[in-house]
Amino acid sequence: MDPLLxxxxxxxxxxxxxxxxxxxxxxxxxxxxxxxxxxxxFLAMPASTEEVADVVRLCAEAGAAITPQGGNTGxxxxxxPAGEILLSxxxxxxxxxxxxxxxxxxxxxxxxLTSVQEAAAEADxxxxxxLASQGSATIxxxxxxxxxxxxxxxxxxxxxxxxxLEVVLADGSVLQSLKSLRKDNTGYDLKQLFIGxxxxxxxxxxxxxxxxxxxxxxxxxxAATDSPAQALELLDLAKTRTGALAAFEIMNRTVIDMTxxxxxxxxxxxxxxxxxxxxxxxxxxxxxxLSDHVESMLAEALELGFATDAAIAQNESQARDFWFxxxxxxxxxxxxxxxxxxxxxxxxxxxxxxxxxxxxxxxxLCPGVRIVEFxxxxxxxxxxxxxxxxxxxxARFPGESISQAAHDCAHALNGSISAEHGIGVSRREELPRYxxxxxxxxxxxxxxxxxPKGVFNPRALx
Amino acid sequence: MDPLLxxxxxxxxxxxxxxxxxxxxxxxxxxxxxxxxxxxxFLAMPASTEEVADVVRLCAEAGAAITPQGGNTGxxxxxxPAGEILLSxxxxxxxxxxxxxxxxxxxxxxxxLTSVQEAAAEADxxxxxxLASQGSATIxxxxxxxxxxxxxxxxxxxxxxxxxLEVVLADGSVLQSLKSLRKDNTGYDLKQLFIGxxxxxxxxxxxxxxxxxxxxxxxxxxAATDSPAQALELLDLAKTRTGALAAFEIMNRTVIDMTxxxxxxxxxxxxxxxxxxxxxxxxxxxxxxLSDHVESMLAEALELGFATDAAIAQNESQARDFWFxxxxxxxxxxxxxxxxxxxxxxxxxxxxxxxxxxxxxxxxLCPGVRIVEFxxxxxxxxxxxxxxxxxxxxARFPGESISQAAHDCAHALNGSISAEHGIGVSRREELPRYxxxxxxxxxxxxxxxxxPKGVFNPRALx
Numbered sequence: 001m002d003p004l005l006x007x008x009x010x011x012x013x014x015x016x017x018x019x020x021x022x023x024x025x026x027x028x029x030x031x032x033x034x035x036x037x038x039x040x041x042f043l044a045m046p047a048s049t050e051e052v053a054d055v056v057r058l059c060a061e062a063g064a065a066i067t068p069q070g071g072n073t074g075x076x077x078x079x080x081p082a083g084e085i086l087l088s089x090x091x092x093x094x095x096x097x098x099x100x101x102x103x104x105x106x107x108x109x110x111x112x113l114t115s116v117q118e119a120a121a122e123a124d125x126x127x128x129x130x131l132a133s134q135g136s137a138t139i140x141x142x143x144x145x146x147x148x149x150x151x152x153x154x155x156x157x158x159x160x161x162x163x164x165l166e167v168v169l170a171d172g173s174v175l176q177s178l179k180s181l182r183k184d185n186t187g188y189d190l191k192q193l194f195i196g197x198x199x200x201x202x203x204x205x206x207x208x209x210x211x212x213x214x215x216x217x218x219x220x221x222x223a224a225t226d227s228p229a230q231a232l233e234l235l236d237l238a239k240t241r242t243g244a245l246a247a248f249e250i251m252n253r254t255v256i257d258m259t260x261x262x263x264x265x266x267x268x269x270x271x272x273x274x275x276x277x278x279x280x281x282x283x284x285x286x287x288x289x290l291s292d293h294v295e296s297m298l299a300e301a302l303e304l305g306f307a308t309d310a311a312i313a314q315n316e317s318q319a320r321d322f323w324f325x326x327x328x329x330x331x332x333x334x335x336x337x338x339x340x341x342x343x344x345x346x347x348x349x350x351x352x353x354x355x356x357x358x359x360x361x362x363x364x365l366c367p368g369v370r371i372v373e374f375x376x377x378x379x380x381x382x383x384x385x386x387x388x389x390x391x392x393x394x395a396r397f398p399g400e401s402i403s404q405a406a407h408d409c410a411h412a413l414n415g416s417i418s419a420e421h422g423i424g425v426s427r428r429e430e431l432p433r434y435x436x437x438x439x440x441x442x443x444x445x446x447x448x449x450x451x452p453k454g455v456f457n458p459r460a461l462x
Numbered sequence: 463m464d465p466l467l468x469x470x471x472x473x474x475x476x477x478x479x480x481x482x483x484x485x486x487x488x489x490x491x492x493x494x495x496x497x498x499x500x501x502x503x504f505l506a507m508p509a510s511t512e513e514v515a516d517v518v519r520l521c522a523e524a525g526a527a528i529t530p531q532g533g534n535t536g537x538x539x540x541x542x543p544a545g546e547i548l549l550s551x552x553x554x555x556x557x558x559x560x561x562x563x564x565x566x567x568x569x570x571x572x573x574x575l576t577s578v579q580e581a582a583a584e585a586d587x588x589x590x591x592x593l594a595s596q597g598s599a600t601i602x603x604x605x606x607x608x609x610x611x612x613x614x615x616x617x618x619x620x621x622x623x624x625x626x627l628e629v630v631l632a633d634g635s636v637l638q639s640l641k642s643l644r645k646d647n648t649g650y651d652l653k654q655l656f657i658g659x660x661x662x663x664x665x666x667x668x669x670x671x672x673x674x675x676x677x678x679x680x681x682x683x684x685a686a687t688d689s690p691a692q693a694l695e696l697l698d699l700a701k702t703r704t705g706a707l708a709a710f711e712i713m714n715r716t717v718i719d720m721t722x723x724x725x726x727x728x729x730x731x732x733x734x735x736x737x738x739x740x741x742x743x744x745x746x747x748x749x750x751x752l753s754d755h756v757e758s759m760l761a762e763a764l765e766l767g768f769a770t771d772a773a774i775a776q777n778e779s780q781a782r783d784f785w786f787x788x789x790x791x792x793x794x795x796x797x798x799x800x801x802x803x804x805x806x807x808x809x810x811x812x813x814x815x816x817x818x819x820x821x822x823x824x825x826x827l828c829p830g831v832r833i834v835e836f837x838x839x840x841x842x843x844x845x846x847x848x849x850x851x852x853x854x855x856x857a858r859f860p861g862e863s864i865s866q867a868a869h870d871c872a873h874a875l876n877g878s879i880s881a882e883h884g885i886g887v888s889r890r891e892e893l894p895r896y897x898x899x900x901x902x903x904x905x906x907x908x909x910x911x912x913x914p915k916g917v918f919n920p921r922a923l924x
Contacts, residue, residue, distance in 0.1 A: 101694065101811035102842075146647050157645065160622065173900045180809045182841040183619060183881035185608050185658055187893065187923060188905050192654035196647055213702045232563065240675040243747025285705025289751045345645045349563035379644040380564075419645035431649065438635045442912075443650050449911035450904075461649060 001041035001085075005062040009044060009085075012054050017091075019043045028072060028086055033334075036077040036425070040067070040086040047091040049166060049174060049205045056203060056455065057172025059085055065458045068199040070141025071112060073133035075343075076424025078198045078460040079141065089140045092205060098123045103211040104163055104180035109140025109204050116209070125211035128155035128246075132327055140204045146196030148420035150281070153378035154246040155212065157420070158195060164208035165191040170201075170451040180208045193450065198422050199457040201450045215246075215283035217290040220319035221298060224274030224309040228352040228377070231278050233306040235348070235378055238280055241297040244290060247281035248378030249326050255372040255385075259325060259332025266328045267321060270309050278307075278377065279326050329374045329383075336370065338394035339387040340403040344410035345419035348380040354413055355382070361405035362386045365398050381419040407434065423461045431462070463503035463547075467524040471506060471547075474516050479553075481505045490534060490548055498539040498887070502529070502548040509553040511628060511636060511667045518665060518917065519634025521547055527920045530661040532603025533574060535595035537805075538886025540660045540922040541603065551602045554667060560585045565673040566625055566642035571602025571666050578671070587673035590617035590708075594789055602666045608658030610882035612743070615840035616708040617674065619882070620657060626670035627653040632663075632913040642670045655912065660884050661919040663912045677708075677745035679752040682781035683760060685772040686736030690814040690839070693740050695768040697810070697840055700742055703759040706752060709743035710840030711788050717834040717847075721787060721794025728790050729783060732771050740769075740839065741788050791836045791845075798832065800856035801849040802865040806872035807881030810842040816875055817844070823867035824848045827860050843881040869896065885923045893924070 010018055019025060020042055030037045046052045059066050067081035069088050092108040095115065099105070100123040107116050113134040120127040129142065131149030141147075143165070148157045155161065164178040177191055194202045225231045231250055238245045251259075253275050259266045270277065284290045294312065301307040313319035333339065346354045355373060362369050368389030375383040384406055388397040407417040411434050418427055432440060443462050472480055481487060482504055492499045508514045521528050529543035531550050554570040557577065561567070562585040569578050575596040582589040591604065593611030603609075605627070610619045617623065626640040639653055656664045687693045693712055700707045713721075715737050721728045732739065746752045756774065763769040775781035795801065808816045817835060824831050830851030837845040846868055850859040869879040873896050880889055894902060905924050 099809070099811060101698065102809040104809070146651075148645050148647075152645060156622075159651070160618075169900070169904070173903075175900050175904060176898060177901070179876055179878070181807050181876075181878055181881070182810070183610050183614060183807045183838070183843045184878035185610075185882055185884045186878055186880050186889075187658075187885055187897065187901075188663075188908055189608075189621070189654060189658055190901060190904055192651060196649075196651055201650075213705065236563065240747055243675065285702055286751070286755055288755075289748070293748055293750075345643050347561070347564040347566070347642045348644070349561060376645070381645045414641055414643075416641070416643055416646040416648055418648050419643070420647055422647045423649055427648075435649065436638060438631070438637050439639070439649075439652060441635075442631070442637060442652055445911050446650055449907050 002062050005058060005064055006042060008058050009042060009055060013044060013046060013051060017045050017047060017051065028069060028088060029080065031077065031080055032073065036080040038080040038082045040081040040084060043086045043088060045088050045091050052168045052203055052205050053172045053174050055087060056168050060171060060453055060455045066455055067457050068203050070109065070138035071136040073137045074141065074145060074424060075421045076426045078422060078424030078457065082459060087203065089138065095119050096206065099180060100125050102180045104208050105211055106178060106206060106208045107139050108206045109138060111139050113137050113142060120211050121214065124214050126214045127209065127211055129158060129161060139207055143195050143204050143207055144197060144199050145422045150247045150249060150376065152376060153248050161210045162191060162195060162207055163210055165194060165204055166206040167194050167202040167204050170453065170455050178206060178208045198424060198461045200447060200461050201456060213285045215285060217284045217287040219282040219291055219294050220313040220322050221280045221294060222269045222311055222322050223278045223280065223298065223301065223307040224270050225276045225278060225307050227275065228355050230306055231276055231377055232351065234278060234301050237297055237301050237306060242282055242293045244282040244284045246283045249279040250374060250377035251277050251326060251329060252373040254370050255329050255333055255374045258336055259328050262332050262335050263328040266325050269311060269322055272309060274308055279322055333372045333385060333387060337388040338397035338399060339385055340399040342384040342403060342406045343419050343421045344384055344406060344415055344417060345379065345381040346410055346413045346415035350413040351377060351380055351382065354409055358384060358406045358409040361409060362402050365402050365405060425459055428461060464524050467520060467526055468504060470520050471504060471517060475506060475508060475513060479507050479509060479513065490531060490550060491542065493539065493542055494535065498542040500542040500544045502543040502546060505548045505550060507550050507553050514630045514665055514667050515634045515636050517549060518630050522633060522915055522917045528917055529919050530665050532571065532600035533598040535599045536603065536607060536886060537883045538888045540884060540886030540919065544921060549665065551600065557581050558668065561642060562587055564642045566670050567673055568640060568668060568670045569601050570668045571600060573601050575599050575604060582673050583676065586676050588676045589671065589673055591620060591623060601669055605657050605666050605669055606659060606661050607884045612709045612711060612838065614838060615710050623672045624653060624657060624669055625672055627656060627666055628668040629656050629664040629666050632915065632917045640668060640670045660886060660923045662909060662923050663918060675747045677747060679746045679749040681744045681753055681756050682775040682784050683742045683756060683772060684731045684784050685740050685742065685760065685763065685769040686732050687738045687740060687769050689737065690817050692768055693738055693839055694813065696740060696763050699759055699763050699768060704744055704755045706744040706746045708745045711741040712836060712839035713739050713788060713791060714835040716832050717791050717795055717836045720798055721790050724794050724797050725790040728787050731773060731784055734771060736770055741784055795834045795847060795849060799850040800859035800861060801847055802861040804846040804865060804868045805881050805883045806846055806868060806877055806879060807841065807843040808872055808875045808877035812875040813839060813842055813844065816871055820846060820868045820871040823871060824864050827863050827867060887921055890923060
């Protein structure tokens, strides 16, 4: 690293605003599952938008690249530097405003998701985004990866929850668009550029997000189904009969069994080992009637053969148990050996078709594989995972081929090879296979226009 | 016009695909209120994406600019050419697919909004966008202006309702992104660029849009309030007590009286001439309970003093009557002389503040003005209109100053000078007053990157 740049950054940030100490750097340089690790000559930890802007400007002037990082919970390696300056936003952790009348909250990039949820609840409002890493994931990272999670079926992804952004651009200028407006048609909606851009076009420093009325009623249920097709029938019924569906998750028998085996206190909520379990969550602003609607919907589903068994959580503890099994799905199958983890989406109606085709391909490529299907079936998003056969030498597991076959299946069904995790470093080489030339050219045009010197996250996405 | 370009376009489009006949051109060249009229040497009427692509390519090669046009219902002049080739998308009017399981519909740019609504209803689904011009406005125009309307408070604007787009770019290449996915994090979300871009970055030729469960219950109510502040209290109650609010509109006494006077069959639904009327619409997937919830919410509002009177429509005919008054608000005040029509938005909580400030400014600039306040109060979007005093010489009405003062008030409250109508030609000169230098630079950067030759709609927006 250029000593002059080091000096300038250190001078601007002060002793608490940076580090080059390997012990301090270490947790920032390793991804939590241990799949990615990196290096950096300098960890910048600015505490204000002005400091971020100056870091970017100084780096741009010196021709030094930057990898921005939030809570370091990303799954595709986009937050881990390989020699770039590491820009951690964690010290920008103020909630600037909560406005219940406008149904909005303004938080800095380093605020963790649970803090936003809690601040909303204190104002008798809901911030609906919810995902496994919510205790560590930060608003900036969640926006940069357009995070999804379990409530997308009702409330949408981070993009849908965003009213305004504050962004530091590649020349160090600050795009200030923190409006809480519901409608604003005064030119290009610039904030859209930075949501889901994985830090390659700008550094998000703060956001104004949507809040919702806090639900007064909340019901969690599980239902057993014989097949993904049956689960889709149940999904339609759950949507149209209650108007209150907030989550619709699926798990197949394989992942249920692995999770019960590998995670102590995870329990299978229904007997009889059905091939699939669905987890349904409902919320409503009005307490009256919801449980009647859910009960009669489930009765109808049983009668119509869309479910073979069902149970409604009788209390919060049971609801947490139902969710615990689902939340532990990743931990449940990780110990089972070599595996590939996909995060595909297809049009909702194509989920059964995808599973059938992808399973056949996986079995063809490696007879005896154990196939894990779980995820957000209500959005057509399956965390499709193929685990090596029991007893196979992990080195002989054809993970790459199986992963590509699964991605090909999703693509052939007009689907996506990354529904919610992003492209990062891990999927970047695959993009040309699944994007049209026109799409790739347009993406490169945007990158060149907004970050002509390639300052931001040069190894991620594009 | 270059005769060679004329020959090439005519050859490509065939006799039914273009016109230079002044009688045929005339309705395309005049805005429906008569505020804008234009000229074109050539009306292109392609019937397929390939034809649109070839028109764009041929024009780009010849250095000829294009003004795209949908249903010609825009209010800011962006669709009227001044010498450019006029590209009408109306012949691209096929609905390509309706997928109730995926809750999606794919329609070409020239399909009118009511056709999409009807196709959705036939599949037992709802396409929620609804606005006054829905019998003429087309999907392409609605997307290009990110249209809003009366159901934004529940379902969002066109941007929020869009899953995928097909767009012809400035070099004639086709960006094909008609996916119906709910989740797709594989790089920059390119479709966002073209929504609300007013045809300056590409020509939208088709879109995949979101559908929703068709509501089984539907209630329309009116409530009288003394002030905008009271109306906001009612809004909060309506949201949190029912969870089913689908529209929340406001009209002040001035516009109610003008509409009753100037529009035959428009009726004031409540007696006593209250200062403000709010119109509330509720819908629900579940029929049971909604009317109880609405009734008890209104009773609570009356008790708390958030409303002074209220009525629930007893049948469809009465519901239409309530809506008719609101829909006729524009027609109601247009005959009242010289006036300025603003389409501002502010954070919802700031609506009372905006009205107070803007009214004081208007009265100061022109004593005796009649102030019309109506619109989508639930979104903070007021169609704020100031009408000349009775008897004043219209030439002496300081419309420009009053309009600027109203825009200044909205801007000072972190609001927008165009909530849903767009910038077009009419507001373009005002942008530098209300956008930061960083915002303007970024907008120009995008325009230069995507349309370097300035082919698309060169007089609109930026």
